[in-house]
Amino acid sequence: MRQIKKDKYFRDRGRVFKILQISCAKCGKEVLLYQKDGRGGLKRLYLNRILAPENLALLQDTTESVKQMQLLKCECRNYIGIPMLHREGRLAFRLIYGSFTKHKEKK
Numbered sequence: 001m002r003q004i005k006k007d008k009y010f011r012d013r014g015r016v017f018k019i020l021q022i023s024c025a026k027c028g029k030e031v032l033l034y035q036k037d038g039r040g041g042l043k044r045l046y047l048n049r050i051l052a053p054e055n056l057a058l059l060q061d062t063t064e065s066v067k068q069m070q071l072l073k074c075e076c077r078n079y080i081g082i083p084m085l086h087r088e089g090r091l092a093f094r095l096i097y098g099s100f101t102k103h104k105e106k107k
């Protein structure tokens with residue numbers, strides 16, 4: 001699992017975070033672990049906040065543009081997220097409403 005990041009995005013969002021377990025709404029399998037900065041709803045997953053599994057966390061080190069990204073899918077092929085470039089130049093997956101469930105991870 002990647003380390004929690006406390007960078008400018010974290011600071012800009014009130015210096016609070018929670019760890020969310022994102023699972024597939026269709027089959028129930030865990031898709032990834034995510035560091036959600038700040039309060040408010042979860043609309044997208046920034047690549048540099050994916051903590052695990054390593055094959056998805058690795059995207060933040062290897063991806064330079066949206067064109068290099070693929071849809072975020074569960075093993076059951078359910079679509080979870082769509083590649084996007086957010087303001088501030090951050091690559092992310094826009095979450096597809098209803099395709100996933102989230103649970104707060106115990107720290």
Ligand SMILES: [Zn+2]
Pocket residue numbers: 024025026027028029074075076077078
């Ligand atoms: Zn699934």
